[in-house]
Amino acid sequence: MKTIRKKITVCLMATVLVALVAVGTTSITLNYSSTLMTVEQLMTQTANLAGERVEQELLAYRNVAMDTGRVTQLSDPEVPVEEKKAIIDERVSLHGFQRGNVIGADGISIFDGKDYSDREYVHKAMEGTAYVSEPLISKVTGELSIMVAAPLYSDSGEIAGVVYFVPPETFLNDIVSSIQVGQNCRAYMINKNGDTIADITLDTITKQNVEREAASDPSLKSRAALHEAMRRGENGFGRIEAADGPRFLAYAPVGGTDGWSVAVASPESNYLSDTYFGMLINVLVIVISILASIVVALKLSSNISKPMRACARRMKLLVEGDLESPAPEAAGRDETAELTRSTGEMVQGLNIIIHDIDYLLNQMANQNFDIVSSHREAYVGDFQSILSSMRNLKLELSSTIRQIDASAGQVSSASGQVSNGAQALSQGTMEQASSVQELAATITEISESAKRTSAAAEEAGEFVNQAGAQLGVSVSYVEELNTAMGKISDSSQEISKIIETIENIAFQTNILALNAAVEAARAGTAGKGFAVVADEVRNLANKSDQAAKATKSLIETSIAAVEEGSQAVGKVTGSLEQTSVYAGHVTEQMDVVVEAVEKQTDSITQVTEGVEQISSVVQTNSATAEESAAASQELSAEANSLKQLVEHFTLASE
Incomplete structure (x- = not known):
């Protein structure tokens, strides 16, 4: 568990640590940044001054060369070489040159006869420009030299x-060697190709090119990047890695040259050693401050947590029911002292209240309710409700006991009445039980009679159902007969139509026979035979007509008989259908009778069961009445005992 002491210590330490670290980090960062800015400004100014110095030196040399180039005796072919040589030597001696030379327009020296036409400085001068060459091998001495050339003008x-x-061969080296911004400082110059043209040592001149060497030596990449900026003619400052440790490098272009640039390099330790020492001092101060704050935080947290822990232990004992142990004490006027005093006051107050409650409850447990609190002044604030509740409890219990006393008297009186009533009830229920048994026997006989009636009704219903079914069969037979009569009537009608056709044929035959007789008479003797045949045909036609009429008369009689039969069958069918309807009604009424008898039987059965239950209840009531009489006697005795117990209580007055 994380104690309050730990919390205070941690919070205080975190605050102090954050503040110290923030201040220290800010101080270190600002100091470091300020130092870097100062170093950058110093070295950048040094590089610019070095570049300007080289530029001024070279400008002076160019001015001497330009001034010498305007001496007309040097270009006059009439002037002897010795005189020209004397003029050059005078200038060399005056300005500290190593030597001088005059080259004709053909590139041949007028002094030593050597060809200088391949030299760049010759070409530049011939173009009319004063030019300072990079260090190169002299054709005169075979050593590295710098040539300051200018055009030679005629009249x-x-x-x-x-x-x-030719200035002194070390004049550039002398310039860079004179640049000192600190211990182990180094200055050098490079040309537009990145070749070293001036250094504190001659070993690297024209031989060292850092950018080419960086291709095979990764440690030179940082310097090569700065050299690239130098070749672009930029001013700048940077950090490089060297064999003896990191260095600062400042660079600046040299004006009036063909892409020369000067660089000044100095170890970081020259400038940052004091800064690093200051950073170390800051760290030590922070650590010492942190340790001091830890001591202060522990002391402060102990002063705060110790009283609180003592109060917490006393509160825990209080929760465990310990009211007698002494409360912690504290001197002072701060919050912890106030907390300690409040804890003591709370324990003392609870002790008084709980002992007073114990006294009141013990008195009430000993049947004494006529009591009051002996420490009413201790019940302050919300504790007043406890004293009020105790008083209400005392009064309510006293009132309840009084009511119990009164109720006991009433119960004693009522229990006697209940006992007498119970005895009377027991006698009455015994008489009711006898009557109920007789009623149950009568209802049983009625139930048996109803069951027999129900069986007879069911049997009659079955007979009616059978008769109704048989009437339905008869109706179907009559309907079939009626259908057959209809078919006969239809057939007779068809036959009547055929007879009419035969009568027509006979009539037409008779007319034809008559016409044939007329024609035979007209024919005379030749038509006699035909007349005889015509007579026979007419006779046959008459017979056919008579037979057809007779048949027609019979058929009409048959049709009339069939129609009368159909009407009779229709009447019989209607009568049978009506009889079937009546039989259905009878069946339905018999079903109703059967259902009513069955319901009556069920009702009688239910009545029988109810009577049996009544009989059981009556017997139970009889037993209960006897038990109630006994219980009432016991209740009366208990009520008397309760009154005796209530008399032992000392009740509180209103």
């Missing part, structure tokens, strides 16, 4: 050749 102002001077 007419035309370029007639070149005049150049």
